[in-house]
Amino acid sequence: MSSLRSLADVTMDYPKEVILKDGTGVTLRPLKHGDEDALFKMFKRFSKDELWFLNHDVADPRLFDDWVKSLDLNRVVSIVALLEGRIISNAALMVKHYGAKSHIGKVRIVVDPSFREKRLGTWMLLDLVNVAMAIGLKTVVMRLVQERDASVMSAVRKLDFTEEAVLEDYVLDRGGNPCNLVIMTKRLPTEWDQF
Numbered sequence: 001m002s003s004l005r006s007l008a009d010v011t012m013d014y015p016k017e018v019i020l021k022d023g024t025g026v027t028l029r030p031l032k033h034g035d036e037d038a039l040f041k042m043f044k045r046f047s048k049d050e051l052w053f054l055n056h057d058v059a060d061p062r063l064f065d066d067w068v069k070s071l072d073l074n075r076v077v078s079i080v081a082l083l084e085g086r087i088i089s090n091a092a093l094m095v096k097h098y099g100a101k102s103h104i105g106k107v108r109i110v111v112d113p114s115f116r117e118k119r120l121g122t123w124m125l126l127d128l129v130n131v132a133m134a135i136g137l138k139t140v141v142m143r144l145v146q147e148r149d150a151s152v153m154s155a156v157r158k159l160d161f162t163e164e165a166v167l168e169d170y171v172l173d174r175g176g177n178p179c180n181l182v183i184m185t186k187r188l189p190t191e192w193d194q195f
Contacts, residue, residue: 007135022118028080028123038086039080042086053173077128079127081115092107093106093131094107103136109125109128109142125159143181145181153184
């Protein structure tokens with residue numbers, strides 16, 4: 001097995017270039033100071049229904065100042081996809097360094113609505129899986145809303161994510177209607193040749 005790396009070390013592997021399904025070239029790199037406005041502008045392109053399922057009210061631009069300033073490279077790798085200076089996706093791998101869940105990373109990915117169905121989310125996820133393997137995690141977890149994330153669930157199944165649990169009527173949409181929360185996990189190989 002190769003030597004394990006820290007979260008801060010893996011950020012040195014950027015920037016990276018990826019090609020989307022339509023041939024568009026996109027740059028992946030870590031989120032950094034100065035990205036606040038571009039991140040805010042990306043979220044402004046999301047519908048209110050989509051924003052409802054986020055953990056924070058991204059309508060407040062001050063949130064992004066706090067978000068970027070409080071980045072802790074010991075706990076989170078947050079990457080962005082850039083096209084012509086615009087942020088078109090953000091993905092994060094969150095880890096704990098102590099306790100019963102220290103072998104698990106949580107993944108969150110958001111993609112600008114106009115760049116969906118172009119495999120950008122897949123590139124972002126594969127990049128975070130690579131990071132998770134590099135730091136020695138055993139499992140990555142995604143939490144998805146069954147009623148709205150059906151296409152995402154289908155895509156991650158192709159990458160060997162499995163449905164571990166369905167929490168029925170666990171979250172509410174903007175209209176107050178209950179939705180199922182699906183926990184999907186991927187067990188990680190220790191080397192890429194086991195992938």
